[in-house]
Amino acid sequence: MRHIISILMENESGALSRVAGLFSARGYNIESLTVAPTQDPSLSRMTLVTRGSEEIIEQITKQLNKLIDVVKLIDLAESFHIERELMMVKIKTTAEMRDEIRSMADIFRGKIIDVTPATYIVEMTGPSEKLDAFVAAIDPDSIIEVVRSGPTGISRGEKGLHL
């Protein structure tokens, strides 16, 4: 099953490599990983998407908790949460295709953020599946590149991951 593990950790150099190293050393897979400092610059928030059986996920969370730099973590998949991913797609646009791409972006609530005579860049946020659906809806030959941030997430309600 897919799990989204949200980690609050010390914003120290090397902290990211400790997490990445743990996953490769123990043979766990990482589907995506995003990391950035929080409002408290001494802390970073990392969101990691992984897959595995319940036993594996339990080991992953325990092993992550063991890292000295990890302050706290939660498995977002265990509770109500909101998940978003940012994507930018660069699309080749011929004159006759431009309207179609534009309306497609509108349907998906995307924005065209850059225009050249031959290309559009569409920006879009949403759950990963929505982004997948948009990419699938575009003629693959017209896609120059797809850049995705990987999902990040936050739990609903009053609780939060903080010190």
Added chain:
Amino acid sequence: MELSGAQILVQSLIDEGVEYIFGYPGGAVLHLYDALFQQDELKHILVRHEQGATHAADGYARATGKPGVVLVTSGPGATNAVTGIATAYMDSIPMVIISGQVSLPVIGSDAFQEVDMIGITRPCVKHNYLVKDVTKLAETIKKAFYVATTGRPGPVVIDVPKDITAPNIKVPYKYPKKVSIRSYNPVVTGHKGQIKKAVDLLLSAHKPIIYSGGGVVLGEASKELTELTHALGYPITSTLMGLGAYPGTDKQFIGMLGMHGTYEANMAMHESDVIIAIGARFDDRVTGKLDLFCPYAKIIHIDIDPASISKTVRVDIPIVGDVKPVLEQMLEMIKESSKKPNKKALELWWHQIGQWQAVNCLEFDRESPLIKPQHVIEQLYEVTKGDAYVTSDVGQHQMWAAQYYPFDKPRHWINSGGLGTMGFGLPAAIGVKLAFPHADVACVTGEASIQMCIQELSTALQYKTPIKIINLNNRYMGMVRQWQEFSYESRYSHSYMDTIPEFVKLAEAYGHVGMRIDKPEEVRPALEAAFAMKDRTVFLDIMTDRTENVYPMIEAGKGHHDMKLRVALGTTTDRELA
């Protein structure tokens, strides 16, 4: 007080209470060595290879419970230390390793003797630090000792760039009395409700067994384990790492378990209905094939590391906590409980265990004209009255030492269990001897293992650490050869050495006493003579039966009930080897 980084490092170690530092100088640590030269509180032990420094510090730590401290230079000094760091990591030994690093401005430029020590050691340390600011040095050292010695212990590396230790940059020094790390709060006490559940399960068992491990030694909980075991009257087995935590000569002790465990210990594990694992981690050398592991048992597991729980074997009642207070609580609840151990069931259980014990799985050919390695260990036990600190290397000799030298006290059996590092025994023995100069220290080894760190014989002379090296010389890498005999139709691929040094001459060349022993009847007198030479390191080169195997053995992929036993006494001697 204003000090340079080098002085701060040395003073911090003194203020931390460090007695010995094991190390080897080099370019990146010259400022540090200069600071060491100008004081005489902290004693530096100059080894002959950095691997030796780590194993010596490790042996010191295992014997005393205090953290071992190592100082190496950057680059090759640092990489040479990695095997020893990984050895300590696998067995949860508290160590602090200070490695030199090239100066901060040149880090990343492939400078002379530069290596990414933080990156290289990341998977085999509890934590590591790169010091980037001399004003943070003392605090970092305090943190390193705190992390290394609390929770599940382990090695911590502090990588110190050369410019941090420069003599001309002085900053105020104050060694912190205490340190707290917001992201690190090891659990100490166990959950009371879980302990209560465990006690209930324990007291309702019909075929219980206590499976204790190295965590009991590390957690200083021998007394509590012994009291608990006596209060319950249950059989107890131990892992390789746990030997000595419970007296090996006690009648409730049924021997080591696992790959080379006793028949009775493994059978009792297999047939048990309740297992309490205490400070043990269900290592693959203990469990055998996981699908076949203890099919009838409910399992209680006490461990300080939550990640050890249900890592390989699902447990029914986990208790996360420091083993000592958990056992204390457990003992109290048992005493207060109206429930008592089931006497009738226990009688039947002990009767069954007695039948397994009658198999006499550790018996060997005592009439052989060749020296049986088991005989040597038995004699070693008698000559040292079971009181010696015994270090070992890795292989057959290690298993024989574990099987035939019953340890009654913790911290006396010192070996590399997790990583299985050949070369560990000799430097570890030096570390032990420094800690306990009046105790007998024996290093049980083989002619292959001893050659991996033999240069430390020179260290043993320089620091006058008279140890006794029991070299079970069978002219084979015995354990490799044994596996090749069992699993590869006796194709002994590269498990022998065509050239082996004359160890007697070698020992003499290093300034020690060498003895060669060829006949069984010479073993006892040689051991007595060796241990009588209190102030000399003695190398006993004992020519043992080349064909001897370690029994019992659970071969790879088999369960506890499926052991290979010695076929018949006396048969191994006559076997022809390729």
